[in-house]
Amino acid sequence: MPDTRPAEAFEPSDAFRAALEQLLIWRRDERHFRCDPLPAGTVAALVATACLAPSVGNAQPWRFVEVQSPARRAGITQIFEQANAAAAQLYQGNQADQYAALKLAGLREAPVHLAVFCDEATATGHGLGRQTMPEMLRYSVVCAVHTLWLAAHARGLGVGWVSILDPHAVRACLDVPLDWSLVAYLCIGWPQEAHATPELERRGWQDRLTVDTLLQTR
Amino acid sequence: MPDTRPAEAFEPSDAFRAALEQLLIWRRDERHFRCDPLPAGTVAALVATACLAPSVGNAQPWRFVEVQSPARRAGITQIFEQANAAAAQLYQGNQADQYAALKLAGLREAPVHLAVFCDEATATGHGLGRQTMPEMLRYSVVCAVHTLWLAAHARGLGVGWVSILDPHAVRACLDVPLDWSLVAYLCIGWPQEAHATPELERRGWQDRLTVDTLLQTR
Numbered sequence: 143m144p145d146t147r148p149a150e151a152f153e154p155s156d157a158f159r160a161a162l163e164q165l166l167i168w169r170r171d172e173r174h175f176r177c178d179p180l181p182a183g184t185v186a187a188l189v190a191t192a193c194l195a196p197s198v199g200n201a202q203p204w205r206f207v208e209v210q211s212p213a214r215r216a217g218i219t220q221i222f223e224q225a226n227a228a229a230a231q232l233y234q235g236n237q238a239d240q241y242a243a244l245k246l247a248g249l250r251e252a253p254v255h256l257a258v259f260c261d262e263a264t265a266t267g268h269g270l271g272r273q274t275m276p277e278m279l280r281y282s283v284v285c286a287v288h289t290l291w292l293a294a295h296a297r298g299l300g301v302g303w304v305s306i307l308d309p310h311a312v313r314a315c316l317d318v319p320l321d322w323s324l325v326a327y328l329c330i331g332w333p334q335e336a337h338a339t340p341e342l343e344r345r346g347w348q349d350r351l352t353v354d355t356l357l358q359t360r
Numbered sequence: 361m362p363d364t365r366p367a368e369a370f371e372p373s374d375a376f377r378a379a380l381e382q383l384l385i386w387r388r389d390e391r392h393f394r395c396d397p398l399p400a401g402t403v404a405a406l407v408a409t410a411c412l413a414p415s416v417g418n419a420q421p422w423r424f425v426e427v428q429s430p431a432r433r434a435g436i437t438q439i440f441e442q443a444n445a446a447a448a449q450l451y452q453g454n455q456a457d458q459y460a461a462l463k464l465a466g467l468r469e470a471p472v473h474l475a476v477f478c479d480e481a482t483a484t485g486h487g488l489g490r491q492t493m494p495e496m497l498r499y500s501v502v503c504a505v506h507t508l509w510l511a512a513h514a515r516g517l518g519v520g521w522v523s524i525l526d527p528h529a530v531r532a533c534l535d536v537p538l539d540w541s542l543v544a545y546l547c548i549g550w551p552q553e554a555h556a557t558p559e560l561e562r563r564g565w566q567d568r569l570t571v572d573t574l575l576q577t578r
Contacts, residue, residue, distance in 0.1 A: 151554035152382040154514045162380070162514050164370040166412040166507060189575045193568075194384040196509070198523055200558050200566040206575045214578055229491045237486065246489070267566050268455065271464070273447045275523045280495070281543070284502040289384060291414070292510075296372045296380050305416055305493045316578050325499070336369035340418050348418040348485050350411075357407045357424045360432055360534050 165295060167338050172300030175251040175331035180299070185254055185330070192290035197282035201267025204286040204325075207316055209255035217315040218307070218327065219249045225306045240347060247304045252329035257312065258287050263321035283325040290328070300333030383513055385556050390518030393469040393549035398517070403472055403548070410508035415500035419485030422504040425534055427473035435533040436525070436545065437467045443524045458565060465522045470547035475530065476505050481539035501543040508546075518551030 154162075189206050197203065209215055226246060233241045249255070260283040272278040291301045309324035342348045372380075407424050415421065427433055444464060451459045467473070478501040490496040509519045527542035560566045 148554060152386040154379065154383065154516065158376065158379045159514045161372070161376045162511070163409065165372065166409060168370040169414070171414055186575060190571045191381065191384060193571045193574065196387070196389055196521065200560040202569045204574060208575065208577050210577055225492050232487060232491070266569065269450060270565065271523045273450070273524070274443050274526050278523045281502045284499045285506045288503045288506045292380070296377045298372065303414065305489045305496045306491070308492050336366060342418040347488065351420045351484065353408045353411045356411065356422060357404060357426065359426050359428055
């Protein structure tokens with residue numbers, strides 16, 4: 143078979159593979175941000191990189207909204223606090239104390255709030271690849287969020303994905319089209335600390351599973 | 361503020377950032393595989409890396425099933441062909457011809473089939489972070505799939521995400537628990553060619569959108 147790899151194609155090195163593994167090991171869901179602003183153009187650059195993510199039928203259904211208005215940032219923070227207070231009611235005894243002590247979002251400190259939506263009504267991609275699994279459209283947006291997260295971490299930035307939110311209330315607060323469903327609400331900024339271990343593991347909420355048990359053969 | 365970054369923390373270089381961008385640019389949804397097998401241990405190594413992905417509440421709900429049985433591989437291929445024939449009926453005229461000419465999966469050639477499920481019944485994570493957005497559990501699995509995809513591409517391997525499948529038929533074919541929902545069915549192998557442009561763009565199905573239009577401010 144002829145070698146059809148073009149001369150300019152990317153050939154990853156061993157050093158790159160090792161560094162990528164380190165990036166994945168040190169990437170955290172960040173809740174402890176410094177308040178200093180990001181360099182101008184950072185959000186646009188991260189969004190441009192995120193748009194390299196895979197998407198079903200090349201539908202690119204990701205829609206990004208940077209929330210700069212103090213009133214809207216405060217509105218989102220309130221939506222989080224209501225949902226978090228309701229979630230706290232689920233736990234009892236020791237676990238309730240543990241939950242109450244967790245810091246689960248950095249909404250007040252993070253210099254950037256970025257909401258990421260899926261445009262459920264997009265005609266882009268012409269429906270390809272999502273007839274039997276329509277959730278593929280939202281999964282494509284998740285791939286963009288994860289791409290942005292890695293690109294941010296490669297710049298030394300932390301990202302926190304806040305999911306303790308009523309997604310309909312967020313959509314109303316941000317005044318976006320009804321066809322857009324919230325996939326992720328992200329806090330972005332400089333992390334206060336670096337850790338190779340998830341905060342929920344360090345605080346005794348949930349350990350890592352043994353990887354061997356997660357792969358089966360059929 | 362004291363510097364709380366531990367001495368051994370990963371500090372990405374400019375060269376790493378540039379290489380990561382290249383990895384993202386050259387990552388494709390692959391449908392054209394060479395048939396040669398992967399080195400022993402590759403799938404387990406990729407799964408171990410995928411388990412570094414973020415997950416809501418540290419729930420790690422990802423479950424991986426490598427499909428080695430020829431009968432099951434053939435069963436999945438048949439499920440794909442049925443779904444693809446049904447999807448083809450959606451298009452008319454030129455677009456129908458275009459759809460019929462697309463190669464949308466490499467199920468017959470790819471040396472590895474890897475199904476990725478979400479364990480919807482997992483107690484791991486104790487429900488944290490998914491009361492208002494229960495879909496976060498499946499989104500965590502998508503992050504693991506995307507992590508595996510990048511790790512595979514960093515080894516020169518191609519990954520194709522096949523979504524033109526009845527997910528319930530796949531679950532039955534692979535005999536996995538009813539609480540597991542299919543998130544992704546992946547073909548993994550050596551790609552025949554390298555491209556910086558999506559196949560659906562090269563074949564005129566769907567161009568890239570202009571990134572500027574995808575970011576708004578509120």
